[in-house]
Amino acid sequence: MKKRLTLTFPRRSVHMPVTYRLAKDFNVAANIIRAQVAPNQIGKLVVELLGDIDQIEAAMDWMRSQDIGVSSANGEISIHEDSCVHCGLCTGICPTEALSLDPKTFQLKFMRIRCIVCEQCIPTCPVQAISTNL
Amino acid sequence: MRTIAEINEKISCLEAVVWTVEELKIKVSEIGVKRAASIVDVITTGTFEPMEASGAMINLGQTDPPIKIRQCWLDGIPAYSGFGAVDLYLGASQSPDNSDNEQGGGHVIERLIRGSSVEVRAMGQVTDCYPRRLLETTITRDTINQFYLFNPRNLYQNFIVGVNGGDRPLHTYLGPLQPRLGNAVYSNPGAISPLFNDPDLQFIGIGTRLFLGGGVGYVAWEGTQHFPLQKRLENRTPIGPASTLALIGDAKQMNARWVRGCYFKEYGPSLMLGVGIPLPVLDERVVAQCAVNDEDLVAPIVDFSIPRRIRPTFGLINYAQLKSGKIKVEGKMIRTAPLASIHLSRQVALELQQWITAGQFFLTEPVASIPNDRPFLPQDVSQLR
Numbered sequence: 001m002k003k004r005l006t007l008t009f010p011r012r013s014v015h016m017p018v019t020y021r022l023a024k025d026f027n028v029a030a031n032i033i034r035a036q037v038a039p040n041q042i043g044k045l046v047v048e049l050l051g052d053i054d055q056i057e058a059a060m061d062w063m064r065s066q067d068i069g070v071s072s073a074n075g076e077i078s079i080h081e082d083s084c085v086h087c088g089l090c091t092g093i094c095p096t097e098a099l100s101l102d103p104k105t106f107q108l109k110f111m112r113i114r115c116i117v118c119e120q121c122i123p124t125c126p127v128q129a130i131s132t133n134l
Numbered sequence: 135m136r137t138i139a140e141i142n143e144k145i146s147c148l149e150a151v152v153w154t155v156e157e158l159k160i161k162v163s164e165i166g167v168k169r170a171a172s173i174v175d176v177i178t179t180g181t182f183e184p185m186e187a188s189g190a191m192i193n194l195g196q197t198d199p200p201i202k203i204r205q206c207w208l209d210g211i212p213a214y215s216g217f218g219a220v221d222l223y224l225g226a227s228q229s230p231d232n233s234d235n236e237q238g239g240g241h242v243i244e245r246l247i248r249g250s251s252v253e254v255r256a257m258g259q260v261t262d263c264y265p266r267r268l269l270e271t272t273i274t275r276d277t278i279n280q281f282y283l284f285n286p287r288n289l290y291q292n293f294i295v296g297v298n299g300g301d302r303p304l305h306t307y308l309g310p311l312q313p314r315l316g317n318a319v320y321s322n323p324g325a326i327s328p329l330f331n332d333p334d335l336q337f338i339g340i341g342t343r344l345f346l347g348g349g350v351g352y353v354a355w356e357g358t359q360h361f362p363l364q365k366r367l368e369n370r371t372p373i374g375p376a377s378t379l380a381l382i383g384d385a386k387q388m389n390a391r392w393v394r395g396c397y398f399k400e401y402g403p404s405l406m407l408g409v410g411i412p413l414p415v416l417d418e419r420v421v422a423q424c425a426v427n428d429e430d431l432v433a434p435i436v437d438f439s440i441p442r443r444i445r446p447t448f449g450l451i452n453y454a455q456l457k458s459g460k461i462k463v464e465g466k467m468i469r470t471a472p473l474a475s476i477h478l479s480r481q482v483a484l485e486l487q488q489w490i491t492a493g494q495f496f497l498t499e500p501v502a503s504i505p506n507d508r509p510f511l512p513q514d515v516s517q518l519r
Contacts, residue, residue, distance in 0.1 A: 085182065085394060085406060085475045089309045091459075092317040092471025101459070106476035124310055126184065126396035126406070128236070 001053050008069030009043035026059040034117045077115050083129035090121040135417045141175045142496045152176045152490045154483040155331055155424050162425040171421040176490055179328040180410035180482030183474035186227040187287035188405045190243050193279040194220040202264035206256040209242045226405035238403020241395030246275045248390040281385045287357035291329035291377040295320045300439025305400035311438050315463055321473040324428045324453035328411040329377055331424040333370035337413050339500025345410035345486045348392035351383025361510040369426055374434050410486040414497050428453035
């Protein structure tokens with residue numbers, strides 16, 4: 001199965017090679033979608049874990065035991081329907097085409113599954129209709 | 135075939151046949167120009183796009199003791215006050231004096247139209263007529279005398295497609311342009327846009343009543359940079375920026391759905407505005423012109439990496455290709471995005487159609503034509519000696 005998680009690393013855990021341990025100890029592949037890591041600061045990682053369901057659960061328990069915050073409330077882009085004017089400006093800069101215009105209605109479509117939360121759309125939106133919770 | 139008076143008679147009896155310009159284009163492809171023209175009375179067009187050459191005239195009403203305002207800020211945005219004592223003009227693209235706040239005149243105009251309150255700070259010139267020096271108060275659209283949009287340039291007939299052939303990202307009035315032809319932005323909604331459907335402005339003139347920001351407005355004058363002599367295709371549509379119109383309308387009746395403050399990162403604030411023009415089907419020519427499709431309209435692809443008045447171009451591209459989401463430039467496929475909202479442009483045309491069908495909006499006879507021979511003068515800076 002696949003599971004997308006937001007991991008929060010306390011300062012003392014930033015040095016830990018987490019993705020290596022996930023692969024070696026739990027046979028879980030961690031695809032890093034987004035990372036905010038710097039020496040001596042709280043780190044954040046958005047990962048997509050791919051592996052056996054029990055192994056992923058075990059990996060999550062192990063990470064919690066290491067004081068890593070594990071949250072399935074992902075860093076996500078959200079579009080405020082009331083503010084969006086469907087101009088489509090964001091669709092030209094979205095690198096994964098998660099944001100696109102419907103070819104018939106020309107309304108904005110957001111395919112969450114494709115989004116890598118690169119956040120380039122946020123400053124591009126002329127009416128500040130896009131935000132992230134990361 | 136029909137006069138405007140006859141059309142208005144039908145509107146008042148709720149008998150007028152009103153099609154949006156997109157409905158008309160489909161009908162013409164099915165039944166031809168002649169049949170379509172015999173059925174339809176009015177064709178509605180629309181656009182919703184950033185129009186920074188817009189602004190609001192405001193008369194505050196006089197205070198006691200009275201003030202002759204010489205400097206003024208509305209929610210921190212400077213407004214021009216160099217005319218009547220409490221007359222103000224708030225420009226849509228006006229930024230705050232010294233702040234990186236991503237707000238501008240367009241946002242304040244939107245807030246007033248929304249019915250929100252706005253803070254006024256003003257400094258007066260003390261005279262025997264106007265003794266007050268300072269004014270700090272709060273206004274809403276209901277506590278001011280006049281509040282109307284008077285937009286010196288709206289409804290650009292066609293525009294450009296922006297790309298960036300350089301090697302660093304650019305922040306432009308078309309939004310971000312990524313280096314090495316990373317993306318392309320076009321800003322006109324194409325065949326639904328009002329002035330593409332009357333290319334020589336034969337049926338639109340001074341006094342034409344229209345949909346402006348969800349209220350009723352009028353064509354006031356030719357717009358600034360009006361350039362009807364732009365090169366044109368055989369169908370008379372221009373190959374680049376051409377005619378423009380100055381529009382006026384009562385902002386107290388407008389709806390914030392159609393008047394939206396906006397901000398382009400590292401360029402500045404602007405205003406997105408919905409404008410719709412009804413075209414009276416006086417004869418078959420109107421229908422023939424309105425039958426123009428996205429494939430028949432072109433815009434130049436302009437390289438913003440050379441910051442000069444005349445920028446290099448990569449040739450012309452038609453709007454059908456632009457709307458497909460990808461175009462080929464210099465052998466490279468690049469993604470396109472519009473800046474006009476095609477969805478809301480359609481909604482403008484639909485809303486205007488409903489107004490007319492419901493007998494709430496009547497057409498006007500223009501009182502004068504828009505000039506068709508204006509040159510486009512550059513301003514060449516003369517050298518100081």
